[in-house]
Amino acid sequence: MFNRSHPFWFITFVALVCISAHSQDHARVEIHVSSDADPGGDGSVRAPFRSLVEARDWIRQSRVSGDLPTGQAVTVLVGSGEYVFDSTFELSSEDSGSSGAAVIYRAEKRLDARLLGGITLSPKSFEPVSDPEILNRLDPQIRQEIRVISLPGPRGEFQQLGDAYRSVPTAPWLYIDGMPMQLARWPNANADNEGWASFSKVIDTGMANPLAKNKEQQEKHPGSFVFDDPRLERWQVDQGVWLRGYWTHDWADEVIRVASYNSDEKIITLAAPHAYGIMSGTWGQASRRFYALNVLEELDQPGEWYLDRKRNKLYLYPTDQFKSASIVLATLSEPLIRVKNAKHLRFEGLSIGYGHGDGMVLQATEHVEVAGCEIANLARTGIRVSGGENTVRSCHLFNLGTSGISISGGDRHTLTPANNLAVNNHIHHYGRFQRTYAPGIGVSGCGQVVRNNSIHDAPHNAVLYGGNEHLFERNEIYRVVMETGDAGAFYSGRDWTSQGNTLRHNYIHHLGAGDAKHVNTMGVYLDDCDCGDTIEGNVFYRAGRAIMIGGGRSNPVINNLVVDCPIGLHIDSRGMTWEHWNSAKHSGWNLEEKAQALNYQKPPWSDRYPQLAMIMSDSPREPLYNPIHRNVFVNITSQVWSRDKNVDALMDKFEIENNLVVNTRGDEAAIAMAKDQWEGFRNLAGSPAAPIELGFVDADNQDFSLRDDARLRKELPAFEPIPMHQIGLYIDPAFQ
Structure with a gap:
């Protein structure tokens, strides 16, 4: 992990313009930004700009006027302090640098330039609750501890939560002392991330029944189940109670509002259907699990909070250090930084966070580098990258609502690699809102490199990938798939054409137990006939079912070390036994159709993947060629x-x-x-x-x-x- 006390490696120049006497190529303009600058600055040391927007606009205007020559290297030095964004900081092609003369946005003191997407709240602004109606809903033993603040909400009130969501709840979210707070829930979570209620009797799965007499039952509809606990009778369901559940599969979570609770029959009816129904069949635990969110009556543990979205009042059970706490309410639902169609930019040493969207989006960029940054406390993904020759290096990403880093680019049709690089990044405590398929690093396209990263502490995948010719090497992965089952630390699946990927010299250890009876937590999981990946020289230690090949072929398993795992290697023949294997009826399969879309029987595909080119005449349902x-x-x-x-x-x-x-x-x-x-x-x-x-x-x-x-x-x-x-x-x- 990075140490904030380490000095930055470079020497800050104080002149506005530094020009080398020997080479114009190495001339560099320096622009200064300070959070406490006076208005009307010119970007000099003595009169810095107040924002990144002012610095960007000065560069643009100076280029148009000719005061800043084409090819001139520029560094924007961002001083210590907080920079609050109420909209996305946008960079485009006109903000590009050039080869050997990048435009750099660099913190003067590493991680002390803090870019925020929220509003800061003062602990002094929180008051004891005096409203009798609210007090009566709180636990008598702790109601005197609860504090409330009236928020400056957008246009009168915050947007309401929807009936269901899989990913990110509607803004805002509360952070105290650099940590996301827990929306009032029941049962309370503990240090082992337990704290689930369970049920085993379903009244209505919610799945469509074409033979039903009731027309509503003929289509997919909200389900219902039996849950007998007197605690629910305390809740005011009409005020809004949501349940996060693994309703059928341990790899498909969703938050769904409670439509009603029948206290006589002990039946919970949900307000929206779940994609897979309620308890309609799964590989894993027989009972299903959920916990309740946004329940004022359950505001009973320090760090929990509740937002009355109609009245813009935030209720909080303060922690012990609350009086001196740093409190941020993340409100910006757009990315903090978006770079589109730009080249030769670099971001160094910045602290980016407290937003309710993505941290950074690099869209169709080339030769853009994000290095030594801290990207944390966000509702969505830390960094999204598309394009080619981009690098995310030595960054620290944590407390993220969905993924850590997402990388795409290259051309799969021509097998042209993107050469995007994610290297030496520390990624942990992600997937906080979207609990499944929100990986530490997600990879698609052709030719990405993921090297020397540390990924840990997450409910589901560490690396989720598809596409071609990716290299995953020297990564350490641990304490992932901690809350889910039928899941893998590395996961790819349901695609014959995801070929040429190499997983080598990775260390995968101490994964979640999943359903121990079925051993449904995997180290490397090549699911549903996935083909063409090499698993070589990896170490698996206490990693569940270490290597799982689910019916695929051309997946060499070479020189791996598997220690203290329940199952070392799994290979099955699901392509031979499931009708799904090449069926248009089953979502996401169509294996041959996916291959035809990439012209797999002609060069360059037939040259690079000759076994795939012959697959339809070579027992395509058999799991062959897995040395x-x-x-x-x-x-x-x-x-x-x-x-x-x-x-x-x-x-x-x-x-x-x-x-x-x-x-x-x-x-x-x-x-x-x-x-x-x-x-x-x-x-x-x-x-x-x-x-x-x-x-x-x-x-x-x-x-x-x-x-x-x-x-x-x-x-x-x-x-x-x-x-x-x-x-x-x-x-x-x-x-x-």
Whole structure:
């Protein structure tokens, strides 16, 4: 993590214009911005501009007038302080730099130039609650603790929450001392992120029934279920109560308003249908779970808040440090910064946050770099990037409502890479609003590189990707898929054409348990016939079902180390058993149609992916061409290789060689071994008296590097040591 006490690496020039006597190419204009500047500044040290907008406009005007020559390098030095945005800071093609002469927006003191998308509230403005109606709705034991503030709302009141939302609630959101506060909920969350209510009896799934007599039942409609708890009788449902639930699948969350509660029959009826119905079938827990949000009666824990959107009154249960707290209400629902069709820009050392939209959007940009920035406390994605040759480097992203970084670009039809780079970024505590399919890093298009990132503490995926020729290497991923099931740290799926991607030298560990009975948390999850990805040289430690290939082909599994996982490798034949495999009836499948859209049987696709080009004449439903070479499985507790009967029948079509299965203490009851008939797997077992020591440098502290004299080198000479010390974050010398 970054240390705010470290000095920035560069020397700040104080002259307005610094011109090298030796090369006009290295001349650089410096413009100064200060949050407490007087109006009418000229951008000099003594009379800085007051905002980034003024600095941008000065650059534009100076270029038009000719005072700023074409190709002139410019640095906008942003002084310490807070810069409140009530609209997006926009940059376009006219704000571009040029090769060797970028336009740079740089904090004078790293992370002390704070760009905010909200309003600051004073703790002194919060008062005790005196309204008898409100007091009567609060728990008598804590009602004297609750404070209220009247807000300067937009045009009289804040917009109401919708009947249902999957992603981000309507603005605003409250942050105190750099942390998002919890909208009053029940049950309360605890340190283990538990705090769910559950139900197991459904009255109406809400799914369409064409044979129903009632016309409303013939279409998809709001569902209902039985929930017997006297607490609900306290709630004023007509004032608005929302439930966040995993209503059917552990990978599909949604927030839905309660339409009514029948206290006699104990039935909750929802106000909107859920896409998959209510408890209409799933792989995972039999019961379903939810918690209630926006319930004034449940304002009962420090840090919780409630917003009366009609009266613009915010109620808060203060924390102990409230009197000296920094309080921000995020209101800006648009990105704080948007760069469109621009080239050769750089953003360095800025602190960007407290908005109710995205942090930064780089749209169709080239050679734009975001480096050493802190991007946090946002309702949506930290940074969205599209275009080519862009870089997000050494940034710290956290407390995000959806994703950390989203990267796209390149041309899949021609397999032209974008060469966008996400490197050395620390991304954590994301997916706070959208709990599923809001990854730490999302990748699409062709030819992105994701390297040396640390991604952790999230409910669902760490990396969600599709497309071609992406490289994911030396990333450390842990404590993800903590709230969900049938999910993977790395996830891609349902596409034959997502080919040429490489996952190598990543360390994936300590994932959420999911449904332990089914082991439905995965390290790498190639779902629904996904094809053409290489999984090589990765370390999986306590990572659930470490590698899962769901019916796909051409996915080499090579030289991986799997330690202390319930299941080491899974390959199934769902393409052979599910009607979905190439069906237009099932959403998102149409595997052959997706391939035809990319002209997959002609160059460059047929040259680059010859097995894909022949797939329709080569048993397309079978999970073929998945070589399994040089993998090491240590202390696997349930199944070394999980597979179905169809895969058993195809064993002669698999390339399997030089795999080692190790039971370090010979524990027959708790440790799985390879079956004798598996050619290409060799068992090695120790005993309690003489446990096998494979030669890891420090396995107890998760260093699975091999010593020179490691026994593993002798038992499996073909195994290539994995460079553990190169994985994860490194010290960027520019930001020490």
